[in-house]
Amino acid sequence: MQIEIDKKSGFCFGVVKAIEATDEMLEKEGKIYSLGQIVHNKEEINRLEDKGMVTINHHEFSNLKKKTILFRAHGESPESYITAKKNGHKVIDATCPVVLKLQQRVKQACDRMEKVNGQLVIFGKAGHAEVIGLMGQTHGKGILVEGMHDLDKLDYSRPIETFSQTTMNVDKIKEMISEIKKRINDPSLFKTNNTTCRQVSDRFAHLRSFAKKFDVIVFVGGKNSSNSKMLYEECKRNNPQSYFISNPEELKKEWFNDSVEKVGICGGTSTPFWLMENVAKTIPEL
Ligand code: SF4
Structure with missing residues (x-):
């Protein structure tokens, strides 16, 4: 069985930048507070939380004082910048350009x-x-x-x-x-004004042709990631044998019967590459 990971899938550059900033600060300071989920992917959040990241909501953010706070790629409203200043927080601003x-x-x-x-x-x-x-x-x-x-x-x-x-x-x-x-x-x-991001819109056309090349498509994405859901639906429209999973444990042996020769693995802009690699490694073990 041939298994291929889509090279164009995985984090967009905005998310890469936010994750790199977080990893770097965790190395330096050991602890960092992320205002909201840094990425809509539980597995990647678990990886960063194991290293010392703490995810907080806006209420917790306004009650904390003098902490290192990450503003994630999604960006924040002007009020959050005012609160950060008032509470003496150090802000790591990873808002996507x-x-x-x-x-x-x-x-x-x-x-x-x-x-x-x-x-x-x-x-x-x-x-x-x-x-x-x-x-x-x-x-x-x-x-x-x-x-x-x-x-x-x-x-x-x-x-x-x-x-x-x-x-x-x-x-x-x-x-x-x-x-x-x-x-x-x-x-x-x-x-x-057309302000959709090409990092997402270009992937629709790409996944349309990627999905058609394989007998089975395994789409890896967070359950709460709306771009993953939309991209998965595009795969499903072009290849009915497409399955959505969030981690390798959700793979099912019956998807890969004897007639399946080629399996494609892809994901959304919030899917870490390491997770798609873990899925690729697990399929032959099934
Ligand atoms: S706008 Fe959103 S999807 Fe586009 S690169 Fe930035 S974080 Fe990624």
């Missing part, structure tokens, strides 16, 4: 929209860390749109400018944009 740039663009657009009585729209998932950071740039004036049902919130007689969460599904965004275009009174009042 792509997210940082997007935060700045959202802030500038918000000011522009304010001047023309316009609406600043963010396409994204409520409660997602990156979205909270982006909405934080709008001083509560941004309008979060999760899906078509939220489009009724908009006033189509006033200007609208849209941005999206970097990991949002591109097809879903296209659908919403075309609906706004239909509803808006004057097309010149509408501006849209």
Whole structure:
């Protein structure tokens, strides 16, 4: 049986940067507090927590004083920077450069929209860390749109400018944009910005062809990682013999019957490469 790990799968550069910063600080200081889950992958979190990382929520963060705090790749809202300063924390800011740039663009657009009585729209998932950071740039004036049902919130007689969460599904965004275009009174009042991250969007096309090359696909990803779920669904659409697992223990012997000659292993932007390697090693043992 031939087993191949997809070389393009695994951490995106934003996550690599955050993990490297954490490993480095753990070597130096022995303990570091991560504000929220550093990556949506339990196995990688366990590895870092064994080395001394502690994951905290925003409530715990505001009660702690003078600690070393990691701001992860998803980015934080301006309030978190104010709290960190007030509580004397040392901040390791691992906000992904792509997210940082997007935060700045959202802030500038918000000011522009304010001047023309316009609406600043963010396409994204409520409660997602990156979205909270982006909405934080709008001083509560941004309008979060999760899906078509939220489009009724908009006033189509006033200007609208849209941005999206970097990991949002591109097809879903296209659908919403075309609906706004239909509803808006004057097309010149509408501006849209494509802010999905190519580290994610490029993988859809790549996995589409990768999935077709194998008899069986094993997709490795965190259960709470939305980009892993979306990428897995793309594999499944192109190869019905695709299975989602979070660790090697979830592999099932019956997936690899005698007719299976080629197995492809892939994962999301939050899947560590070492975990895919462990899966590759375990399959022959089954
Ligand atoms: S998916 Fe893109 S924006 Fe998000 S952390 Fe990775 S590189 Fe940065």
